[in-house]
Amino acid sequence: MKYLLLAYTSLAEWDTVDVTSEEFLASCAFYADLIKELTDSGELLGTEGLGHPALSHTVRRGSLVSEGPFAETGEVLASFAVLDCDGQDRALAVAARIADAVGDTVEVRPIMHG
Amino acid sequence: MADPPVTAEHLRDLVPQVLGALVRRYGHFDTCEDAVQEALLAAATQWPAQGVPEEPRTWLIRVASRRLVDLLRSEQARTRREAAWQPPVPPAVSGWSRDQDDSLTLLFLCCHPALSAPAQLALTLRAVGGLSTAEIGRALLTPEPTVAQRISRAKAKVREAGATFRLPAPEEFDERLDVVLAVLYLIFTEGYVGTTGDTLDRVELSAEAIRLTRLLHARLPGRGDVGGLLALMLLTHARRDARTGPGGALVPLDEQDRTRWDRAAIAEGVTLVTAALRAGPPGFYQLQAAIAAVHAEAPRARDTDWPQILALYRLLGAVTDSPVVTLNRAVAEAMVHGPAAGLAVLDTVAGDPRLARSHRPAAVRAHLLAMSGAHVEAARWFRAAARLTTNRSEQRFLLSRAVDPAATPR
Numbered sequence: 246m247k248y249l250l251l252a253y254t255s256l257a258e259w260d261t262v263d264v265t266s267e268e269f270l271a272s273c274a275f276y277a278d279l280i281k282e283l284t285d286s287g288e289l290l291g292t293e294g295l296g297h298p299a300l301s302h303t304v305r306r307g308s309l310v311s312e313g314p315f316a317e318t319g320e321v322l323a324s325f326a327v328l329d330c331d332g333q334d335r336a337l338a339v340a341a342r343i344a345d346a347v348g349d350t351v352e353v354r355p356i357m358h359g
Numbered sequence: 360m361a362d363p364p365v366t367a368e369h370l371r372d373l374v375p376q377v378l379g380a381l382v383r384r385y386g387h388f389d390t391c392e393d394a395v396q397e398a399l400l401a402a403a404t405q406w407p408a409q410g411v412p413e414e415p416r417t418w419l420i421r422v423a424s425r426r427l428v429d430l431l432r433s434e435q436a437r438t439r440r441e442a443a444w445q446p447p448v449p450p451a452v453s454g455w456s457r458d459q460d461d462s463l464t465l466l467f468l469c470c471h472p473a474l475s476a477p478a479q480l481a482l483t484l485r486a487v488g489g490l491s492t493a494e495i496g497r498a499l500l501t502p503e504p505t506v507a508q509r510i511s512r513a514k515a516k517v518r519e520a521g522a523t524f525r526l527p528a529p530e531e532f533d534e535r536l537d538v539v540l541a542v543l544y545l546i547f548t549e550g551y552v553g554t555t556g557d558t559l560d561r562v563e564l565s566a567e568a569i570r571l572t573r574l575l576h577a578r579l580p581g582r583g584d585v586g587g588l589l590a591l592m593l594l595t596h597a598r599r600d601a602r603t604g605p606g607g608a609l610v611p612l613d614e615q616d617r618t619r620w621d622r623a624a625i626a627e628g629v630t631l632v633t634a635a636l637r638a639g640p641p642g643f644y645q646l647q648a649a650i651a652a653v654h655a656e657a658p659r660a661r662d663t664d665w666p667q668i669l670a671l672y673r674l675l676g677a678v679t680d681s682p683v684v685t686l687n688r689a690v691a692e693a694m695v696h697g698p699a700a701g702l703a704v705l706d707t708v709a710g711d712p713r714l715a716r717s718h719r720p721a722a723v724r725a726h727l728l729a730m731s732g733a734h735v736e737a738a739r740w741f742r743a744a745a746r747l748t749t750n751r752s753e754q755r756f757l758l759s760r761a762v763d764p765a766a767t768p769r
Contacts, residue, residue: 246749287477287509290502329501331475333716358500359551359750 247290247329247356248336252349254323256298275346283328283339292326323349327356370402370415374489375574377419379461381427382524388468389514390430391423392486398423399489462487463578464526466571469513470539473520478513479542480549481506487574488567498562499549536579540588540644543572547592565596576631583638586631587645593628594651597621609756613660625655646675665694682711686723698731718747722757729764737764 262269283289298321301314314321330336333355340351374395381391398419412418469483484490484498492510496503527535550565572589579585601615632648635641641649650671657663672688685708693701705727709720725740741761748754760766 284508285512287481287505287512290505329477329505331477355749357749357751357754359752 246332246336247327247358248333249354249356250326250328250336250340250343251322251352251354252324252326252343252347253320253352254347254349256319256321259297259321259323272347279339279342279346283326288328288330288335290327290329292324294324295322298322320350370399371489372570372574373416373419374399375462375465375487376416376460377423378486379465380420381423382465382468383461385427385431386524387427387431388522388524389511389518390434391427392514394423394427394430395419395489396485396491397426399491460578461524462574464524466539466575467527467535468517468522468524470535470542471517471520471522472535472538473516473522474513476542476545478509478516479538480545481509482513482517483542483571484546484567485510487571490562490567494562498564498567536582536584539575540584543568543575544588544592544644546571547595565592565599568592569596581638583635584642584644586635586638587642587648590628590631590635590648591644591651593624593631594648594655597624597628597655603752607752608759609752611756612654613663617658617660620655625652628652629655641674641678643675643679646671646678650675663694665691669695682708682714683719686714686719689723690726693727693730698727701727701730716747718744718753718757721747725757725760725764729760734764738762 280289280292298314301312303311303313303315305311328336328339330339333353336353340353343349344351377398378391378395381395382388385391401422402415402419406412466483466487469486470479474482481495481499484495485492490498492507493503495501495510496506499506526532547565547568550563550568569589569592572585572592576582576585576589597620598612598615600621601617601619602610604610628648629652632645632652635645636649650668653664653667653671669688669691672684672691675684676688685704689701689704689708692704702724705720705723708714709724714720721740721744725737725744728734728740729737738761741757741764745754745757745761748757
């Protein structure tokens, strides 16, 4: 089963993050270890960190392009991962580890097949 | 005795024999497996140009052995630099036993209980099926590096588990065979996932599962469960051309054009399941195959012998506690005794936690409500079921029923 993990973070925190802090470096190390672990287990199909939502453009029918993300909220999409794993329990367990280690809120969505 | 002539399609039949011969002689299952893949690659590039060798199996064993010795030497050179030195394995290319067939042992090794299901599946497709990592990736709709990682990790796990190259002991044979059957059935059902879109250049997993199950059945002809599984696959696969309509839309069993069913596959499946049912007390696969056979033997949907199917589902319920079997029995009950009887059976499993995330209880309820003429309620349940499935064609089917619940035949 394939799942999309969407990690949301607070825009205020994104804009004030101290990239030299121990907390930030620990998050980076956590992600590096997790990516290695999930690559080794053959479960990770892909993952990327995203640019700042200020760089987003949203396109609507009729070539209406507006600057900024689809929804203006305090919580913004920061990264995503696609997993192919045994089932929902496993996907939720990985999401829980991300949420606990990084503080992001992680949405887990099944990916359609067939 | 000379090997029979080999075409490109039959090349993969030799893979488990070649790999088995190597592992029996040298051990090092993981390295042997790499060496056989390289020999296959060599065959694929050399044979079309130079012709198929007279004894393809011997040719493959010879080339794979040479490659294996190279691989082991370079591994040992690295180990020597790091730790204790071991003498390289001497190359040996003569004296292979021609009658020794290790395909079965190999299948058990690939379906080792220490491995996860996806790992068992990928390793079996490669080491027994002879598929390349790229082919497996395309078949499973999984990126090639992911498959490669799964296979190399699976091989490492088999090594760590200290698995030896021999058949399981008699006291654990049945349990280990159950795992092998489950892996083969999983390969078969994977073949029905992701069949939309461009299927060109993709190995057909269902056909591959049938090929591997034939291999197993040829070696264990007296086992009712193996014969039952092969029958189940053949009887299910016989309907493949009729089960999708234009644009990949799902066509349910009772609406399929039965002239498009594969009669030869059905005849073979019926013969196999008949023999399997005589082999001993029927288990999961024999009973599922028997149900598929009853469907296959009905010239029209309305000719289906539902009382027979209901009896088989009751037997099936006695050998497994799967709530999915109860859902299917609910439909059979409705066909024999009316929708109210079916809904009563459905109510006994609707709250089963194993079905909490499944769309099936809602789909069955919708179907039974439509049968009873409660179309508004049925439409609501068809929509509820459609929300819960992650299969695109199934979702489209359920949504089309939500628009027109009366389309459900009564």
